[in-house]
Amino acid sequence: MASHVFERRLGVGLTPRVGTDLRFAIVMTNTTVDTETEIQFMAGFGTLDEYDGSGYARQNIASEAAAVDLTNNRFELTFDPLVFAALGVGTRMATGLLQLLHVTNASDSPPDVFYEVTDFDGNGEDVTFTPDAQGAMQAANA
Numbered sequence: 001m002a003s004h005v006f007e008r009r010l011g012v013g014l015t016p017r018v019g020t021d022l023r024f025a026i027v028m029t030n031t032t033v034d035t036e037t038e039i040q041f042m043a044g045f046g047t048l049d050e051y052d053g054s055g056y057a058r059q060n061i062a063s064e065a066a067a068v069d070l071t072n073n074r075f076e077l078t079f080d081p082l083v084f085a086a087l088g089v090g091t092r093m094a095t096g097l098l099q100l101l102h103v104t105n106a107s108d109s110p111p112d113v114f115y116e117v118t119d120f121d122g123n124g125e126d127v128t129f130t131p132d133a134q135g136a137m138q139a140a141n142a
Contacts, residue, residue, distance in 0.1 A: 021102040022112075023058045024082055024129075026051035028092040033114050043106040053122040054088030081130040087122030094120050097129060
């Protein structure tokens with residue numbers, strides 16, 4: 001799965017935000033999230049193109065945990081699978097997940113990581129994203 005960390009996070013150190021309001025948004029094929037890596041806040045994206053199928057809402061993560069892997073010189077962020085329940089068909093295919101720190105609204109909520117996913121469209125069933133056992137996000141010193 002291709003992904004990128006937003007550059008503004010690189011300058012402040014990539015520490016997992018365990019215990020904060022981390023959320024995931026689904027974005028569709030017209031998004032610019034996959035190419036705009038220097039965005040400071042959610043409101044700064046040229047085109048967010050957030051999923052618009054029925055039943056969609058941003059999802060909070062649960063049971064998040066951070067671990068330091070000293071052997072590989074990195075940290076790993078893990079959490080329970082994300083479930084978007086009874087997700088209806090959107091106007092375009094979904095193409096990615098955007099991890100963000102929700103503060104108050106789009107003007108003060110920074111994006112953290114974009115995860116590319118295999119294009120899909122809802123069909124009224126639950127859509128589940130399960131993070132890798134070694135963490136949904138890993139960051140290492142170069």
